[in-house]
Amino acid sequence: MLAVKTERLTKIYKTDGKEIKAIQDLNLEVTPNQIYGFLGPNGAGKTTTINVLLGLTAPTTGTAWILEKQIGDIEIKQKIGFLPQSPYFYESFSSVELLNFYGKIFKIPRKERYKKIEELLDMVGLTDSRKIPLRKFSRGMLQRIGIAQTLINDPDLVFFDEPIAGLDPVGRKEVMDTILNIKKQGRTVFFCSHVLHDVEMLCDSIGVLDKGQLIVSGKLKDLLKPKESLEEYFLKSIEKKGGEKA
Amino acid sequence: MKSAKASIQIIIAIMLLVGLMPLGNTLNNIKEDAGLADRFIQRPALGFDNIAADILWIKTIQYMAGIKKADVKSSNITYEMFERITDLDPLFTGAYTLGGLAIAHKTPAKSLILFDKAIAHNLNIGWRIPMFAGVVSMHNMKDYDKSAKYFALASEVKDSPFFLKRMQALAKARSGDLGTALILWERLYNSSDSASVQIAKRELVRVAAEILKTSTNNKLRNKADRIIKEIL
Amino acid sequence: MNIILTIAQGVYQRIIKSRILYVIVVFCLFAIAYSTLYSAVTAGEETKLMKDIGLAGIAVAAMLISIMVGSTAIPAEIESRTIQTLISKPVKKHEFILGQFLGSVYVSLLSIAIMSVGFIIILAIKTHALNLIMLKPLILICFEAIVLVAVSVLFSTICSSMVSSILAIVVYIAGHLSYQIPFLVERAGNVVTKFIGLFLYYALPNLQYFNVKAPAAHGICIPWGLVFGVILYGAIYTAVMLLVSLVIFKNKDFA
Missing domain, CATH: 3.40.50.300 (P-loop containing nucleotide triphosphate hydrolases)
Structure with missing residues (x-):
């Protein structure tokens, strides 16, 4: 395959x-x-x-x-998941709202969706800034929430x-670690x-x-x-x- | 495949658009029947015609308050303003009434134009505006025939007061059409309205006497004669 | 359906945070409340005036909001490239369009509802009566807003948000004047002019159908047949606009 x-x-x-x-x-x-x-x-x-x-x-x-x-x-x-070049997301959304939005697109059931959101936020290290609107995010944070977004549907x-x-x-290091982590997940x-x-x-x-x-x-x-x-x-x-x- | 789907969608869109034609005609008919036809609006203001009318109304009121001495000129200006208000809002009966009455003294003909417009553009005009038109044509124009027509129109409105019928008979008598006046007064004499019966009795005698004095129509003279005998 | 509603909800969540919407709604309510102070110069017609100002204010605000929301929803996604992320997920293009449309409609109707409730309350305080006759023009204002959203969405699949809102305003103006076309066509001698006139008459929405503000303010009964007929007219016209938007959007690249 x-x-x-x-x-x-x-x-x-x-x-x-x-x-x-x-x-x-x-x-x-x-x-x-x-x-x-x-x-x-x-x-x-x-x-x-x-x-x-x-x-x-x-x-x-x-x-x-x-x-x-x-x-x-x-x-x-x-x-599949996709992170576009210099990603831009709905800037009035918070991380949770954004992941929830994409989760709903994939029709992930509510309970499972929120569990997944927590996991992903934890994985990209954004748990503490979950409620902050994305317009206040730094580029590195945006890149990380972008990566989290690609994984909401457990893509292959x-x-x-x-x-x-x-x-x-610092941002590079974090993103690279995350990518290696994704590979480890198979x-x-x-x-x-x-x-x-x-x-x-x-x-x-x-x-x-x-x-x-x-x-x-x-x-x-x-x-x-x-x-x-x-x-x-x-x-x-x-x-x-x-x-x-x- | 993709283009076939697109053409089907376009065809459906066109068919729907064509389907709107008869629907549009139906809507026009409903509007016409309800007296709401758009063609009455002479100065379209994108659906904000009545707001434009209101602004003009306020301006007109202010203009009228500022008139020191009413003359034909100011009356003509006032007429123009009300004409515009009612072009914008043909259902604004308040404007027809105020406008028509305000200019009746100096320019009664224009006053009647306003009242006629009100009657033409409103299905349920009520009895007041035809009555005002009747009064203006009677007192200011001395056109009793026309006046009788307006009073007749007013008296036909549901729940209109009874005196309108008396006004119609009075106007008819003054216009010289004594025959019709006689019939109208006779009807009132036989009605259930006690005030009208009293007045009709007096007027019948007066009209009949007039007929006997002036008319050469034998049939009419006989009728007048019979009525006088009946009443007295 | 689920995806369409999710996208619609996203549109709503984004727009509801924009200040301009509140400014329009509050300004409109303020204008209605202010109109109660006019009684001194209205020579006994203050209730009519209040109703006129209220209905016109809501109609203007509804027009502004529906065109603004409808013509920015899709270009905002394209310009900010959020559409790339969205389309890379299992979202079909028609779901995208319908979602954007429904979200915009929802925001427009919500603002009209808020203004209408305010209007009815202010009117009730002033006249000591619940003027439910006002509901018919308000319902038709809602449907006019839906048509305008659909028109704006169609334009926004071709042009930028700025251009499409200008075009939608042009349609709004022409739509309120189009009822005069048949009278003009009758007088036109040229066959080409006649054809163009009739084409415009049937292609443009006749928005004057949706305008029953004047009779309602005069307390004249508006037949339900007219209301339902106009709603049907609006629904069909909206469907046409959305179908054409879909056809255009299907062949669009988002790279």
Whole structure:
């Protein structure tokens, strides 16, 4: 079983008569129970890929499967969680109200829902600020409540789009610990980032996307030579790709 | 598949919109029957016509309070103001009444225009406005025929006072239509209203005497003669 | 249904915390209360004036609130990208639209109800009678608000909240004038003008149907047949607006 599989996935945007290929013939396979780092420079098409996988936008050609179900099937959404890039939630809501709202969307029974909310708040360390409206939250706190929100439905697969970007060192540490914790619970994490240091510490395998195309994919320990950092490897592969094209 | 579903939805939307046409006509008819037709509103103000009328009403009252000497000019201005108020709020009977009475002395013809408008735009106008119109046409216009018509209209309103019928007969007599006056007074003489019977007795004699003095119609003269004999 | 109601409840929870709503409601109640002081200059028509001001005040406030709420609900979700989180959950697009619509309707009706109760109470104090005849215009104000929410929701699936509220206000104005179109069409010589006129007449909501404020203030009986007919009219028009919104929204990307 694969957590994520895409087949010649292509998304073309048309703006002002120009066609922009955001992703091109993307073939991706992500096995379950791991943290998969989806890397690439800004504008490589990482977010577009996630948006297509989640059904927020339709692919131009090609298709994809999530947890063995073709995208577009509403049932998939019962089993996944999603944290968008720099997430924004209803700012007048408190953490409890927000989690309760999403819990109700999943039709989780009341008693179970409140139990789950307590668990999640405890897990992301927001139990004390449960009643504070989200507009008073710091970025790190917002990121944490965002992560809690992805887990309300006990998903098998979670998508994180740049979860660590823009956080201070303490915030990064907290978020990374939480992500590792999620993996320990037996879930698959699909993790988008351009902060390579964090990816190196967290991920089991990676895929590198550049200009809409997958240029590298595999297990981190197989890809990296001893003492080579991911950053070195990443730059090397992108340059190599550029050289091939030239 | 997706586009097929969308086209079905669009078709349903258009059908519903078409279905609104007969419903709209029905609603127009109901409004018309209830005397609430929108066409009466001459100066539309987006559904706030009556508020606009109220503001104008307050302004008009203030204008009228400031008039030092009533003349034709001020009367004409007052008329225009009430005309506008009632364009905005055709159901505002208070405005027709006050306006019509206020300008009756200087410009009675315009006063009658206001009263006529009130009668045309209100299904249940009551008896007061036709009565005022009758009084204005009788006293200010000296148009007794018209006056008799207004009194007739007023007296037909349910629960209207009995004296309106007497006013109608009086107006008819003054207009010179002695024959009709005679019939009307005779009816009142035979009615159950004691006050009217007394007055009718006196008026019948007066009208009959007038007929005998002026009329050349033999049939009418005979009738007058018979009535005088009956009463005296 | 459950999801629709949850989304509606979310809309309600968000809007109810916004101050502008309270400002409108309180201002309207204040205007009604203030109108009782006008008796000196109304030459015996103060009750009519009070009823007029009350009904008009509630109608204006209802229009402002329903357009404001209806045209911001969806753009707020799109602009703040909260829609991405929501759509990534098992929410179908029609559930999203209907939820936003119902939530907005709920807020509008709630504010109309509060203003109406205040109005009836102030009127009862002034006239020493319970003016239940006022219920009919108030009911129709509610349904006009529902139609306006639906119109605003439709616009907000295409435009920003600012543009859609302006368009909704244009529809409000045109909707109150559209009853005059047939009279204008009769006089128009050109076939094209006639066609455009009739198209507008049937495509725009005839909001004048919902306006029975004047007869109610004059104490004229408004037939129940008219009230129910207008409610049916409003319901059908709302359904049309929502159907079109759904069609537009189905093909929308939220990336």
